[in-house]
Amino acid sequence: MAYYITEACSGCTACATVCPTGAASGQKKELHRIDETTCIECDACGKICPEGAVRDASGRVPERVKRGEWKKPFFDKKKCNGCGVCPDVCPTGCISMGPRTPKTAMPAPG
Numbered sequence: 001m002a003y004y005i006t007e008a009c010s011g012c013t014a015c016a017t018v019c020p021t022g023a024a025s026g027q028k029k030e031l032h033r034i035d036e037t038t039c040i041e042c043d044a045c046g047k048i049c050p051e052g053a054v055r056d057a058s059g060r061v062p063e064r065v066k067r068g069e070w071k072k073p074f075f076d077k078k079k080c081n082g083c084g085v086c087p088d089v090c091p092t093g094c095i096s097m098g099p100r101t102p103k104t105a106m107p108a109p110g
């Protein structure tokens with residue numbers, strides 16, 4: 001299931017601007033759509049929509065959150081094992097693997 005957009009859409013383009021995968025799209029002042037094959041249900045479109053036109057996969061209107069109040073992820077360096085999955089799946093490519101430094105090095109096992 002993916003997010004979807006109702007007829008309440010005013011075509012402000014905000015959802016298309018923040019969507020990390022390009023799943024939300026449309027022309028200005030026209031009804032926008034979400035491509036269910038590329039939507040990863042990240043909730044960005046729901047948080048930003050001024051019309052409450054976005055529905056999550058359960059049909060609920062996501063809570064609107066001011067852009068400046070969106071939570072940002074952080075890495076717990078004590079728990080990261082360097083598996084490399086996050087850079088592979090990040091839709092915007094903002095995560096990368098790098099050499100270990102004394103600050104990021106994992107504690108020796110045992």
Ligand code: SF4
Nearest residue numbers: 009010012013015049
């Ligand atoms: S953010 Fe809401 S109103 Fe604006 S284009 Fe997207 S669905 Fe339509």
Ligand code: SF4
Nearest residue numbers: 019039040042043045
């Ligand atoms: S939930 Fe995320 S991936 Fe899906 S359409 Fe909205 S912003 Fe794009």
